[in-house]
Amino acid sequence: CNNSCVGGAAGPHRAGISGYAANSSSILKSSACFAAPQVSGVRVQLEMHALWRQFDQLGTEMIVTKAGRRMFPTFQVQISGMDPAAEYVLLMDFLIVDDKRYRYAFHSSSWLVTGRADVVAPSRMHFHPDSPACGAQWMKQTVSFDTLKLTNNLLDDNGHMILNSMHRYQPRFHVVYVDPTPDSHANAHRNFCSFSFPETRFMAVTAYQNHRITQLKIASNPFAKGFRTTDPQDRCYRHHI
Amino acid sequence: CNNSCVGGAAGPHRAGISGYAANSSSILKSSACFAAPQVSGVRVQLEMHALWRQFDQLGTEMIVTKAGRRMFPTFQVQISGMDPAAEYVLLMDFLIVDDKRYRYAFHSSSWLVTGRADVVAPSRMHFHPDSPACGAQWMKQTVSFDTLKLTNNLLDDNGHMILNSMHRYQPRFHVVYVDPTPDSHANAHRNFCSFSFPETRFMAVTAYQNHRITQLKIASNPFAKGFRTTDPQDRCYRHHI
DNA sequence: TGCTTACCACCTAGGTGAGAATAT
DNA sequence: ATATTCTCACCTAGGTGGTAAGCA
Numbered sequence: 001c002n003n004s005c006v007g008g009a010a011g012p013h014r015a016g017i018s019g020y021a022a023n024s025s026s027i028l029k030s031s032a033c034f035a036a037p038q039v040s041g042v043r044v045q046l047e048m049h050a051l052w053r054q055f056d057q058l059g060t061e062m063i064v065t066k067a068g069r070r071m072f073p074t075f076q077v078q079i080s081g082m083d084p085a086a087e088y089v090l091l092m093d094f095l096i097v098d099d100k101r102y103r104y105a106f107h108s109s110s111w112l113v114t115g116r117a118d119v120v121a122p123s124r125m126h127f128h129p130d131s132p133a134c135g136a137q138w139m140k141q142t143v144s145f146d147t148l149k150l151t152n153n154l155l156d157d158n159g160h161m162i163l164n165s166m167h168r169y170q171p172r173f174h175v176v177y178v179d180p181t182p183d184s185h186a187n188a189h190r191n192f193c194s195f196s197f198p199e200t201r202f203m204a205v206t207a208y209q210n211h212r213i214t215q216l217k218i219a220s221n222p223f224a225k226g227f228r229t230t231d232p233q234d235r236c237y238r239h240h241i
Numbered sequence: 242c243n244n245s246c247v248g249g250a251a252g253p254h255r256a257g258i259s260g261y262a263a264n265s266s267s268i269l270k271s272s273a274c275f276a277a278p279q280v281s282g283v284r285v286q287l288e289m290h291a292l293w294r295q296f297d298q299l300g301t302e303m304i305v306t307k308a309g310r311r312m313f314p315t316f317q318v319q320i321s322g323m324d325p326a327a328e329y330v331l332l333m334d335f336l337i338v339d340d341k342r343y344r345y346a347f348h349s350s351s352w353l354v355t356g357r358a359d360v361v362a363p364s365r366m367h368f369h370p371d372s373p374a375c376g377a378q379w380m381k382q383t384v385s386f387d388t389l390k391l392t393n394n395l396l397d398d399n400g401h402m403i404l405n406s407m408h409r410y411q412p413r414f415h416v417v418y419v420d421p422t423p424d425s426h427a428n429a430h431r432n433f434c435s436f437s438f439p440e441t442r443f444m445a446v447t448a449y450q451n452h453r454i455t456q457l458k459i460a461s462n463p464f465a466k467g468f469r470t471t472d473p474q475d476r477c478y479r480h481h482i
Numbered sequence: 483t484g485c486t487t488a489c490c491a492c493c494t495a496g497g498t499g500a501g502a503a504t505a506t
Numbered sequence: 507a508t509a510t511t512c513t514c515a516c517c518t519a520g521g522t523g524g525t526a527a528g529c530a
Contacts, residue, residue, distance in 0.1 A: 464516095
């Protein structure tokens with residue numbers, strides 16, 4: 001048992017973990033087995049989880065570019081159960097879901113395994129820019145990772161998250177209690193807890209493969225409003241001469 | 242003697258203060274008389290001071306609006322001499338320069354005193370949004386107060402700086418050492434230092450009075466590029482039908 | 483073929499002073 | 507008269523997917 005917590009389907013990490021049982025709410029509660037009191041009661045609720053599920057049902061894709069691309073939907077959480085006065089650091093990383101490389105079969109509209117995963121760069125950690133801050137600060141409003149960007153540039157020096165295209169990833173969220181006591185390193189393993197929401201899994205791509213994903217992005221991302229066609233029959237597509 | 246520091250012309254606050262002597266550099270050094278070691282060596286250099294002086298020579302004006310308006314030029318400083326490991330809070334406030342209310346005489350292109358200053362709202366403090374942070378963080382790059390906004394709305398609840406139009410103000414910058422020791426309040430008066438750059442003084446206005454100020458704003462603020470006329474003779478003014 | 487890159491039109495979001503309308 | 511408020515065209519800054527060209 002570790003201080004991690006997974007919502008959704010049961011799996012090895014679920015042992016001894018409460019919260020996110022049979023219902024469909026996206027609220028996770030940290031496991032309490034080894035956790036310090038500052039993190040043992042922390043609960044995390046995924047925001048926009050209806051939208052996340054809509055994407056997940058189609059098979060979410062996230063664009064990766066050399067310069068870095070935002071995620072959409074944005075990973076946002078509501079946190080409760082922190083010690084209001086204690087100081088916390090919030091961060092994210094991305095775990096590769098399996099040791100596979102994929103390609104999209106347009107004729108069957110499905111993802112096929114093409115082989116073993118490419119060599120993976122050691123996963124970076126993305127610190128939430130407001131870190132560190134006290135629990136009261138984190139809990140009083142939604143915590144948004146909207147500045148986080150995904151890149152396929154292995155030599156990236158902008159601090160973006162490096163992912164391999166055509167590989168599948170699971171975003172993971174960490175709450176780390178900043179222990180002010182001198183010998184805090186001894187208890188470091190007790191001072192954090194981690195949360196994974198299965199509905200936030202995605203395929204990293206350099207261009208969208210599934211057209212239904214593209215359409216859902218266009219319909220739901222305000223920055224893609226220019227591609228919306230409210231009434232297709234009396235509207236021309238742009239980019240046509 | 243207090244922990245404050247004024248650049249430019251000599252005055253009562255200059256007594257016992259080193260730095261910013263006869264030369265024209267905008268570097269201030271905190272006074273050391275009562276200051277704690279974490280602030281006694283702090284030096285602050287005003288960025289864009291050539292631009293600030295250009296405005297100051299014409300009589301700087303800053304727009305105040307109900308919704309809040311940014312300053313231009315932006316108040317930006319380069320800091321050195323902090324304890325890299327110590328934690329600091331950076332903030333600003335605005336002191337009224339004198340007890341006077343002004344009006345602009347267009348025929349003589351000068352400011353005239355019209356009477357005593359209006360009743361002043363107690364001056365708010367604007368915390369730099371990155372506060373608190375360690376000295377190393379503050380010193381490694383320019384500290385910019387570009388999110389600071391000025392308002393004439395006495396009932397403002399957006400945290401903007403409330404100023405009276407047609408009154409003159411002196412921006413003031415504070416460096417506060419966050420003392421982690423339990424009885425820190427006893428030494429609170431030693432844990433900060435303040436800096437005032439005379440070239441950043443300005444008149445708060447709801448509309449520009451001096452046309453030369455307007456032209457310098459248009460020429461130097463990127464957001465006003467739409468009002469620039471590089472070659473007046475073959476360009477029409479906009480807003481004319 | 484399959485995947486990646488560079489550029490583009492089109493958005494969101496918000497900072498400018500001009501000018502007209504309004505308030506005091 | 508003088509000062510303030512409101513709306514607007516015109517910017518900056520940067521996030522979208524489309525498209526075509528480039529690359530293995």
